[in-house]
Amino acid sequence: MKTRNSLAFLLHARDYSETSVIASFLTKDFGILNALLKGAKRKGSKFANILSPGSELYISYSDKNALKTIFECEINKQIPIVPKNLKILIYLNELILKIFEKEHDIPVVFKDYDELMSLMTLDNKDEILELSLRNFEYRLITDLGYGFDLTKNDVGSSIEPDQDYLFSPLRGIYSLDKGEIESSFKGQHLLDFMSGKFSNNMTKKVIKSIFRESLEAILGKELNARKYFNQ
Amino acid sequence: MKFSPLLSDLIKSLQVLPGVGPKTAKRMAMSLLGGDEADAKNLANNLSRAIDLIGKCQNCRVLSEDQICSICNDSSRDNTQVCVVENTSQVVQIEELGGFKGIYFVLGGYLSPIEGKGPNEIGLSELNSKALSGEIKELILAFNSSLEGEATAQYILEKCSSDSLNITKLAQGVPLGGDLNYVDSNTLRHAFDSRQKLL
Numbered sequence: 001m002k003t004r005n006s007l008a009f010l011l012h013a014r015d016y017s018e019t020s021v022i023a024s025f026l027t028k029d030f031g032i033l034n035a036l037l038k039g040a041k042r043k044g045s046k047f048a049n050i051l052s053p054g055s056e057l058y059i060s061y062s063d064k065n066a067l068k069t070i071f072e073c074e075i076n077k078q079i080p081i082v083p084k085n086l087k088i089l090i091y092l093n094e095l096i097l098k099i100f101e102k103e104h105d106i107p108v109v110f111k112d113y114d115e116l117m118s119l120m121t122l123d124n125k126d127e128i129l130e131l132s133l134r135n136f137e138y139r140l141i142t143d144l145g146y147g148f149d150l151t152k153n154d155v156g157s158s159i160e161p162d163q164d165y166l167f168s169p170l171r172g173i174y175s176l177d178k179g180e181i182e183s184s185f186k187g188q189h190l191l192d193f194m195s196g197k198f199s200n201n202m203t204k205k206v207i208k209s210i211f212r213e214s215l216e217a218i219l220g221k222e223l224n225a226r227k228y229f230n231q
Numbered sequence: 232m233k234f235s236p237l238l239s240d241l242i243k244s245l246q247v248l249p250g251v252g253p254k255t256a257k258r259m260a261m262s263l264l265g266g267d268e269a270d271a272k273n274l275a276n277n278l279s280r281a282i283d284l285i286g287k288c289q290n291c292r293v294l295s296e297d298q299i300c301s302i303c304n305d306s307s308r309d310n311t312q313v314c315v316v317e318n319t320s321q322v323v324q325i326e327e328l329g330g331f332k333g334i335y336f337v338l339g340g341y342l343s344p345i346e347g348k349g350p351n352e353i354g355l356s357e358l359n360s361k362a363l364s365g366e367i368k369e370l371i372l373a374f375n376s377s378l379e380g381e382a383t384a385q386y387i388l389e390k391c392s393s394d395s396l397n398i399t400k401l402a403q404g405v406p407l408g409g410d411l412n413y414v415d416s417n418t419l420r421h422a423f424d425s426r427q428k429l430l
Contacts, residue, residue, distance in 0.1 A: 012345050013377065017250040049415045053378040078416060084389075086382040093378075094344045224344035229386075 006030055007076060008059045009113060011093040013037070013051055021051070023070070024097055025059065028110045032100045035061050035068040047073055053089060054081045054121075056114065085120040088133060091225035092116065098219055099140065107143035112136050131198040137211040146218055148172030150190045161188040167210045169217035183209075238264075292337040292354055294319045302326075302334055309333045311368040315358065315387070317341060317380075321373065333371070336361070341379035342386055355386065362391035372400040376421075 008025040011032075016022045019042045025033045040047035050057055050073050060072035081089060092113070100106045116136060119129045141147055146169070151159055154174040159165070164176040164184040176184045189206040198204060216222055234242065238260060245256035263271045287293070288300035291313075295301070302308060302322075312333030316322055322335045340353045350356055362370060372387060374380035388398055404422030405414055414422070 010378075014346070015249065019250075049417045051378075052376045052417055053381055055417060075415065075417060078420065080420065083381065083385045086378065086385050090342075090344055090378060090382050097345055224347055224349060228342060228344055228349045 002063055003060055004030065004063060005058065005060045006033075007110075008033065008057045009110075009117070010050060010053075010055070010057065011097055013040070015041075019045075022067075023051075025057070026096060026110060026113055027059070031106055031108075032097070033059075033061070033068060035059075035070045037070050037073070050075065053086060054079045054117075056117075079117045079121055081117070081120045082123050085129065087225070087229040088129065089117070089120060091223065091229060092133070092136075094223050094225045095137075095140075095215070098223060099144070102219055103144060107140065109136070109140065112139065127198055130204060131196065134193070134198075134207050134211060137215065141211065141214050141218070144218065146214060148214070150194050159187040159190050161186065161191055163187045165190070167213060169214050287337075291335045292339065292357075293322050293335060307332070311366065312371070313361070313367050313369070314371040314373055316373050317375070325373065333369075338383070341374070341377070341383045343379045350386070353383075355383075355390070358387065359390050362387075362396060363393060365393075365395060367396060369397040369399060372398065374400065376403060 006027040006029040008027040011024045011026055013021045013023040016036060019039050021037050021040045023035060023037050023040075025035065027033050037047045039045050040051065042048075047070070049055075055075045056077040056079060058072075058074045058076040059070055061068045061070045096106060096109065096113075113136075116129070116132055119125060119132055122129070138147075138150075149172065152173070153159060153165065154171045157175075159173065163186070165173050165187055166176050166181075166184050167173055173190065185202075185206040189200070189203040192198070192200060192203045193207045198207075212226065233239075241260045241263075242253065242256045245251055245259050246253065251259070263274070284296050285294055286296075286298075288295040288303055289298050290303040291300060293300045293302065297304075303310070309332050313336050314325065314331060314333055315336045315338060316325070317338055317340060319337055322337065325331055325335075336354065336358055338353045338355065338358070340348050342348060342350065342353065342355070350359075361367060370387070370391065372384045374384050384400055391398065402425045404418065404425055405411065411419070
């Protein structure tokens, strides 16, 4: 039996039997890990407290069988998440698991996830959290190989602040020749996002909409958390 | 050896029960068919009747044979105090304590985008209308402390908040008879957050 250890975050747990659960972890060293937590729902189980949100865990598991089994799990760091940010955490977890389901692999996101979790502990930092969430999505899209340049249009010309643009997952950013249509946006919003300026509500809306469209194209469907929480 | 089609169907059907795999289902089927025939028929009849006759209480969604369950029909209970739970077995558990005199609302699950459970799949829209009707003074959220449980509580807080409604949740902390030396840091933090005034 080979034992492996890693830092990890719990993404999701579902019932396996009356007392056991199958948990999906984002690990630092082995990417996504689905593993059995035997007796996790039993009274006094050593795994009971890890099912609560807001902990970085240190897990040990055996990979003897196809279904891995966790035999030790300790809380390495407490991350007391502000309750209003729980929906962001749920969105993030669904995004990571659905990408993994579709692509069977996920780029290294542990550090980025850790940083986002830390920001979720802060009240009244909504703008920084939202900007970091959008940066996380952008890096994920890029690392998966579906990236697009937000500083240049589809023919390689620099984005102009006053020019109207459109976005398509296949073409990236492209210029709108004439007039203005409902889904078009000014180049200024892209330039502001790239320079870390994120206080304008229209900039937030434009960037969110672009990444949403791109992620939906990758996944082939809308994420449920977006429908339920409008994330 | 291959089982007969009927026996195979029975074994397959028994596997819908939580924690019952092929081996346990086979044992159950053999026990039912190899034991007293009257007991097996009694089980089949009761199962069939329960499926036909048990539905959800129109008021609180507890599993019930009546359109309005016995708890909601009990005029001695305080129907301005509503305890929100995930499932009917939790209602039974709280009722066994005997101290709660309000009524219940059963969601039927927690919000879980990964599993495709949204506000409409569980009873959140119905709860929202009840909470905003002005007839309820307190909503007690008796949820698991999982991410889904906590996120569902937060969703209810955001959607149902009004000046005339108190929204509370069960306390979390040191278990009765528990030794502080063995309480994990997460539980201890919650215990500190919900400490009570003695004097």
